[in-house]
Amino acid sequence: MKKALIIRHVPFEDFGILEPELVKMEIQLQYIEGPLTDFTQFNPIDYDLLIVLGAPIGAFDDQLYPFLTQELAFIQSYLKTEKPLLGICLGAQLIARLLGAKVYPMQHKEIGFSTISINQEIPYNPLASLENIPVLHWHGDQFDIPNECQPLASSQLCPNQAFTYKNHVLALQFHMEANPSRIEQWLVGHSNELMNAKIDLHQLRIDAQKYSQLLTQAGKATFLKWLTQLQVK
Template sequence: MKTLLALQHLAFEDLGVLEPLFADYGYRVEYLDATTDDLTQVDPAAADLLVVLGGPVGAMDDHQYPFLCDELALIRRRLALGKPLLGICLGAQLIARALGSSVYAMPDKEIGFATLTLTRQGRRSPLAALEGLPVLHWHGDQFDIPPGGTRLAHTRTAINQAFAIGRQVLGLQFHLEADVGLMERWLVGHCAELVSAGIDPCSLRRQAHKAAHALPAAGRQAIGDWLDQLEPTTGRHTASPRTTTAV
C-alpha cells in the first residue's frame, strides 16, 4: 500500500472529501500536526505523496510561529527529491515560498465561494473539471507563481489561484478538500476572522448549500486526474477513483 503524509494545522482542515479518493487510489493516510510534531524527524522521501494542508497563519509568519521553519525545510527537501507534493491554501503558499516566490497580503480577504477562471494551461490541466463551478476560497494572502511554475487559474480578487511544477507538484489557493456538508466547522472555527472581515456566516452557509450539489464530485475528479498524471511514479490502485460516494 502507498503512503500519504498530510501536514495538518487545524483539526477541522483535513483531507475532507478527498480522503476516500486517496483510499481508492491505494493510499494509507497518516496525519502529522505541523504545529506540535517534530518535522525535523520526518524523512522527506518516505511517503509516496505529501499533502500540506491549510491553516489560519501566514506562510511568512515564522517569526511568530517558529514551527513554520521546520515545515519549510521539509517542503524544500521534498521538492529537491522531485516527489509528488500537493499544497492547499497555506500549503500552496509554503511551497511557493520554499521555491523563492513572494507571499503577501491581499488588499481584501477572499472568503466565500467564487468561480475560477482557468488559464489556457489550466483548461488542459486536471483543474479542467472545475470549469464554471464556484469553489471555496478562504485566504488573505496570495503567492506569486514560483520559478518554473505554470499558472493555472485566477479569480477577480486573486490573480494567482493555482500552479503546477511539472506533473509532480500542485499548489491550490482554494479548498477542494472542504466538506461543504460540514461547513459549520469552518464557520465556528473561523468565527473571529469572519467578524473581523465583516462576512455574514449565514451567506456562506447558503453558498455552501448551493455548492454541495456539484463541487465535491468535481473536486475529486480534478485531484483524481492529477493522481493519474503521476503514473508511473505512484502507480494507480485497481479501484476506480470515481467510486467514491458523492456528498
C-alpha cells in the same frame, strides 16, 4: 502499499472530500499536526505523496510560529525527491515561498464560494474539471507565481489561484478539499476572522448546501486526474 503524509495545522481543516479517494486507492494515510511535530523524525523519502493543508497564519510567520522553520525544511527536502506534492492555501503559499516567490497580504479577504477562471493556454490543465464550479475561497494572503511554474487559474479578487511546478507539484490557493457539509466547523473555527471581515455567515451556509454535490464531484475528478497523470495509484 503507497504512503501519503498529510500535514494538518488546524483540526477541522483536514483532507475532507478527497480523503476517501486515497482510501479507495489503498494508499496508506498518515496525518501529522504541523504545530506539534518534530519534523526531524520524518524522512521525506518514506512517502509517495505529501499533502500540506491550510491554516490562518502566513507563510513568512516563522518568528511568530517557529514550527514553520522545520516544516519548510521538510517540504524543501521532499521537493527534491520530485514525488507528488499538493499544497492547499497555506500549503501552497509555503511552496511558493520555497520556490522563491513573494507571499503577501491582499487588500481584502477572499472568503466564500465563487468560480475560478481556468488558464486555457496550459495543455492538459489539471484544474479543467473546475471550470464554472464555485469553489471555497478562504484567505487574506496571495502568492506570486514562482519562476519555472505554470499559472493554472485566477479569480476576480485574486489573480493567482493555482500553479504547477514540474508537473509533480500542485499548489492551490482555494479549498478544493473542504467538505461543504461541514462548513459549520469553519464558521466556528474562524469566527473572529469572519466577524472582522463582515462576512455573511448565512450566505456561506446557503452556498455550501447549494454547491455541495457539484463541488464534491468536480473536486474529486480534479484530484484523481492529477494523480492519474502522475501515475499515483
